[in-house]
Amino acid sequence: MNAHLLGAYRPGTSPVHRAPLWLKAAAVVALSVAVLANRTLPGLAAAAALLCLAYAAARLLRELWQPLKLMWPVLALLAAFQAWTNGPAAAVLVCGSIVACVAAARLLTLTTPAQDLLDGLVALVRPLRFLGADPERFGLTLALMMRSIPYLLGSARDVRQSAMARGLERNPRALTVPVVIKAVAYAQQTGDALAARGIGEPADTA
Numbered sequence: 001m002n003a004h005l006l007g008a009y010r011p012g013t014s015p016v017h018r019a020p021l022w023l024k025a026a027a028v029v030a031l032s033v034a035v036l037a038n039r040t041l042p043g044l045a046a047a048a049a050l051l052c053l054a055y056a057a058a059r060l061l062r063e064l065w066q067p068l069k070l071m072w073p074v075l076a077l078l079a080a081f082q083a084w085t086n087g088p089a090a091a092v093l094v095c096g097s098i099v100a101c102v103a104a105a106r107l108l109t110l111t112t113p114a115q116d117l118l119d120g121l122v123a124l125v126r127p128l129r130f131l132g133a134d135p136e137r138f139g140l141t142l143a144l145m146m147r148s149i150p151y152l153l154g155s156a157r158d159v160r161q162s163a164m165a166r167g168l169e170r171n172p173r174a175l176t177v178p179v180v181i182k183a184v185a186y187a188q189q190t191g192d193a194l195a196a197r198g199i200g201e202p203a204d205t206a
Contacts, residue, residue, distance in 0.1 A: 010110050016058035017111045021120045024108050027054075032101045041089065044096045051103050058111050067102045075099070148186070155182045 011017075016024070035047045055064045068075070075095045082091035109117065159178045160169065168174040 008109070009113050010060060010063070012059060012111065014058045014111070016054060016107070019111075021112055021116055024112065025120070028104045028108050031104045035097045035100045039093045039097065041093065044093060044100065047100045048096070051100060051107070054107055055103075058107060060107070060110055063106070063110055064103060067099055067106060071099070071102070148190075151186060152179070152183055155179055155186075 031047055031050065035044065051064065052061070055061045075098070078098075079091040079095045082094050156179050159175060159182075162178075163169050163171065163174045166174075
């Protein structure tokens with residue numbers, strides 16, 4: 001399974017897994033807004049404590065640290081810039097706020113089946129149908145995106161490992177060209193599959 005920032009669903013029977021989608025989504029939004037609106041060290045510490053409790057309740061405490069493993073290069077650069085321009089406290093607040101928001105969203109995806117997430121997002125868009133929105137097409141787009149991201153990340157990882165085995169890990173062409181070719185082929189295959197099912201074709205208005 002390819003690891004990516006928001007993770008993939010982990011089956012379970014914990015209270016967090018059984019909680020309704022609307023409640024978990026509301027909690028993620030509330031925590032994110034609180035962290036971003038109240039940028040203080042005590043506030044960030046409180047958010048971290050809540051996240052630890054939530055991950056522990058979901059029996060996924062090990063997953064709490066995964067965003068740091070994936071984001072550390074960006075966080076290191078951002079922390080260095082913030083520490084240089086605004087001081088160490090600002091670096092902790094900015095980077096900590098980002099990690100807290102990502103960790104909250106990650107817990108939602110880890111404890112909610114992908115189909116339930118898609119159904120919830122489609123239901124959220126459905127009231128906008130009178131403005132011309134197409135909830136089903138929106139859901140299809142999200143489903144394709146959720147399938148494509150792990151595939152592309154896995155392709156990049158495989159190409160990088162292959163390049164390292166051949167001593168070409170510093171060759172930009174060896175790292176990028178195969179990924180682009182695989183991405184184009186994947187997009188073509190996906191488009192052909194959708195076309196074969198008549199999905200995505202413009203409606204006949206005649």
